[in-house]
Amino acid sequence: MNWSEMFFQSWNGIVRTLIVGTLAYGFLVMSLRVSGKRTLAKLNAFDLVITVAFGSTLASILLSESVALAEGATALALLIALQYAVTALSVRSARFARAMRAEPSLLLRDGTPLPEAMRRARVTHEELDAVVRTEGRGGLHDISAVILESDGSFSVIAGPQGASTP
Structure with missing residues (x-):
């Protein structure tokens, strides 16, 4: 050519x-x-x-x-x-x-990371912190749950209404 x-x-x-x-x-x-x-x-x-x-x-x-x-x-x-x-x-x-599809994974419950679930999902503590910051929360203590959904996105469920925000 x-x-x-x-x-x-x-x-x-x-x-x-x-x-x-x-x-x-x-x-x-x-x-x-x-x-x-x-x-x-x-x-x-x-x-x-x-x-x-x-x-x-x-x-x-x-x-x-x-x-x-x-x-x-x-x-x-x-x-x-x-x-x-x-x-x-x-x-x-x-x-x-x-x-055919992955089940959602609970990565954090009541402000406490679940290390075994995070390891299986290959999610680092830094990534979990970033997800929480993206939701405008000050830290993990403000969150009731973080779920890694089957499509790879994260769902963040805020803590009780009285939880502090940044």
Whole structure:
């Protein structure tokens, strides 16, 4: 490949990308709307993997001339169908749901960190302090609970109304 081909190979490639990209994007948006809000919910690691897979599949459709639009659309539809099946099974089976998603972890109770829970969740004391500061609290003593949710976010439950604030 010479230097000029690194920046421009042919108009055919650009036209293909425009046409296939537009059609693939439209197909993905339509499919996601039909499949429901849960398809892209960021609730757990499985959902994150599916989201990354959507992006990777769309990129393959757009940039690889060896992937036909029909094949790419089939791959996207398969990912959406599998995500739908997993979420449907999760709603119907608590056992399956536990296997697919992490349970929330209680990291602090009544102002006291729970070291074993923090170790399992790989959360440091400094991170716990930062979460509490983000909530505008002076320290751990102002907090009833800190929970690491299944999506990786933290929930902070304030202490009693009489607790001091900064």
